[in-house]
Amino acid sequence: MSFYDTWAAILIASIAGFILVFTALVGARLLGPFARERGKGVSYECGMLPTGRNWSQVHVRYYLFAIMFLIFDVETIFIFPWAVTFLDLPGFVFWYMFVFITVLGAGLLYAWRRGVLEWR
Amino acid sequence: MRDFTLFIPEYIAAGAAIGVLALELALPRLRRDALAWATAAGAAAWLIAALFYVGDAPGDFEGLLRTDAFTAYFRILAAGAVLAVALLSARYLRDRTRAAGEYYGLLLMAGAGMTLLSAARELLTAYVALELLSFSLYVLVGYLKRDARSNEASLKYILLGAFSSAMLLYGISLLYGLTGSTTYAGVAEGLAARGEGTDLAALAAIMLIVAGVGFKVSAAPFHMWAPDAYQGAPLPVTAFLATASKAAGFALILRLFTEALAVDALEWRAAIAALAAITMTAGNLLAIQQTNLKRLLAYSSIGQAGYMLVAVAAIGYGDAAAAQNASSALLLHIAGYTLSTMALFAALVAHYNRTGDESIEGLRGLSATQPFLALVISASLFSFAGLPFFAGFATKLLLFQAGTGAGLLWLAGLGAANSFISLYYYLMVMRRMYLFDPPEGQTRIRPPALLGAMAGLLLLGVVFIGVYPGPVFEATDGAAAALFEASAAAFARLP
Numbered sequence: 001m002s003f004y005d006t007w008a009a010i011l012i013a014s015i016a017g018f019i020l021v022f023t024a025l026v027g028a029r030l031l032g033p034f035a036r037e038r039g040k041g042v043s044y045e046c047g048m049l050p051t052g053r054n055w056s057q058v059h060v061r062y063y064l065f066a067i068m069f070l071i072f073d074v075e076t077i078f079i080f081p082w083a084v085t086f087l088d089l090p091g092f093v094f095w096y097m098f099v100f101i102t103v104l105g106a107g108l109l110y111a112w113r114r115g116v117l118e119w120r
Numbered sequence: 121m122r123d124f125t126l127f128i129p130e131y132i133a134a135g136a137a138i139g140v141l142a143l144e145l146a147l148p149r150l151r152r153d154a155l156a157w158a159t160a161a162g163a164a165a166w167l168i169a170a171l172f173y174v175g176d177a178p179g180d181f182e183g184l185l186r187t188d189a190f191t192a193y194f195r196i197l198a199a200g201a202v203l204a205v206a207l208l209s210a211r212y213l214r215d216r217t218r219a220a221g222e223y224y225g226l227l228l229m230a231g232a233g234m235t236l237l238s239a240a241r242e243l244l245t246a247y248v249a250l251e252l253l254s255f256s257l258y259v260l261v262g263y264l265k266r267d268a269r270s271n272e273a274s275l276k277y278i279l280l281g282a283f284s285s286a287m288l289l290y291g292i293s294l295l296y297g298l299t300g301s302t303t304y305a306g307v308a309e310g311l312a313a314r315g316e317g318t319d320l321a322a323l324a325a326i327m328l329i330v331a332g333v334g335f336k337v338s339a340a341p342f343h344m345w346a347p348d349a350y351q352g353a354p355l356p357v358t359a360f361l362a363t364a365s366k367a368a369g370f371a372l373i374l375r376l377f378t379e380a381l382a383v384d385a386l387e388w389r390a391a392i393a394a395l396a397a398i399t400m401t402a403g404n405l406l407a408i409q410q411t412n413l414k415r416l417l418a419y420s421s422i423g424q425a426g427y428m429l430v431a432v433a434a435i436g437y438g439d440a441a442a443a444q445n446a447s448s449a450l451l452l453h454i455a456g457y458t459l460s461t462m463a464l465f466a467a468l469v470a471h472y473n474r475t476g477d478e479s480i481e482g483l484r485g486l487s488a489t490q491p492f493l494a495l496v497i498s499a500s501l502f503s504f505a506g507l508p509f510f511a512g513f514a515t516k517l518l519l520f521q522a523g524t525g526a527g528l529l530w531l532a533g534l535g536a537a538n539s540f541i542s543l544y545y546y547l548m549v550m551r552r553m554y555l556f557d558p559p560e561g562q563t564r565i566r567p568p569a570l571l572g573a574m575a576g577l578l579l580l581g582v583v584f585i586g587v588y589p590g591p592v593f594e595a596t597d598g599a600a601a602a603l604f605e606a607s608a609a610a611f612a613r614l615p
Contacts, residue, residue, distance in 0.1 A: 110141060
């Protein structure tokens with residue numbers, strides 16, 4: 001089996017994927033009933049009518065909160081595989097995660113002291 | 121083996137980075153230049169610790185990192201560059217920012233990343249080290265956040281840097297798919313033993329990697345970010361970009377191309393030779409029409425990257441001995457270039473702190489107001505151009521000699537022709553300093569003590585390498601020998 005044969009399955013799967021999505025889109029377009037009216041163009045806000053424009057700006061201060069959230073959100077991705085496997089792995093793997101969490105915690109502490117968490 | 125003592129100098133650097141951050145946090149009222157002195161002290165401790173590791177037997181960390189004479193060479197270069205840039209930044213940052221702790225912390229981190237990059241012998245380790253260096257630099261380039269140009273520089277650098285990292289990762293994943301290994305030794309083995317009909321995949325992987333590292337060392341046509349990033353960045357960071365960041369890129373190239381990809385030299389050597397030719401020509405021709413000093417230096421550094429790529433091409437075309445020779449010449453050129461650039465920037469920072477003017481026009485009459493700075497700038501530019509008695513002459517001579525030794529006579533000739541072109545725009549800068557009158561009402565003044573002393577010392581280094589390159593050449597020879605000791609297996613497999 002040559003190098004490319006081993007990847008043929010992936011090629012076939014991607015082509016099949018494209019076909020599936022394509023037929024679904026085209027099928028919906030051909031078979032579904034359409035009714036154009038103004039209310040359908042309004043953005044969806046849990047039933048009530050939206051006020052203001054939908055191009056409103058998000059305050060830049062949210063950015064830092066989002067970053068802090070993201071850091072700890074991504075941390076869980078690393079902790080989950082560690083949590084299920086560290087018992088079978090050498091002892092130092094257990095402590096590596098502590099080092100990792102300590103580094104992130106120190107980062108949070110630093111941001112906290114610098115006043116990132118205050119809404120000023 | 122899991123030997124944590126191999127990287128004690130880098131622990132010092134990282135510890136100093138955290139120490140600087142903590143210092144600013146604990147004493148917010150501290151004078152801003154106190155952080156620069158703390159950083160310089162940390163970098164000096166790092167440098168001294170690094171000196172203790174010179175001459176040690178090669179150390180190996182799990183096959184991922186290797187400490188040998190090559191690593192020690194770049195470690196000293198990184199520590200020295202961080203030390204110099206910290207001193208350059210002291211007054212510059214005090215005048216321009218309120219919070220400087222992160223600047224100095226990231227500077228130390230970038231230096232540590234550079235050392236790890238020169239030690240890495242595994243693709244993913246090298247990638248992580250490269251990102252440690254790059255991410256620190258993305259922030260440093262945009263550190264003057266009230267300056268629109270600094271923001272623009274950072275954004276462009278991040279976007280193109282992310283693009284180049286993606287290409288590098290594509291190349292790495294293709295290589296892994298081909299060879300089933302990410303260690304350099306394993307990749308070399310896998311490439312030599314790969315099956316029929318995989319040449320195209322290998323070519324794609326190698327070209328993606330060439331493009332990725334080409335971005336990092338700002339080789340044309342991947343140089344688009346460099347002028348904007350150099351111009352917008354704070355002046356000391358521009359010095360760091362031009363020296364340490366470029367040196368780190370070549371550390372990665374040397375390890376990667378002598379060990380992992382040496383067996384496939386046929387696939388990449390023509391591309392690298394073409395890249396070298398395009399880079400030096402484009403850099404030097406575009407530099408001619410610049411009016412901003414930082415942009416001029418950006419294009420001139422692109423030209424220098426072209427000269428350095430000649431050595432990489434020579435590694436591809438020559439046998440093991442010629443390749444080792446070329447690596448040694450490249451390392452020597454990096455040392456000379458770093459010293460010249462630092463001397464130049466010490467003088468430019470002193471000039472800029474006083475005038476705030478970064479145009480070439482702003483240098484006019486500098487020989488009358490600050491003759492010493494004018495002398496340092498001229499000497500560094502002469503060194504870039506490769507005039508005798510300055511570092512550039514000796515290092516470029518050996519570099520082009522290595523090129524001809526590997527049969528690349530045309531490339532060496534092109535390099536010499538380009539040196540003449542570069543002399544033209546360097547002389548235009550000197551013309552402003554020596555043949556024009558200073559602006560009205562300016563009289564002769566003393567250069568600032570610290571920057572003046574630094575410029576003087578670095579200038580001495582430039583002249584020392586130019587007149588008597590022996591000691592440094594021995595060091596680079598040892599480093600190149602260590603590099604080829606690590607990759608002996610890869611070169612033995614060459615057809």
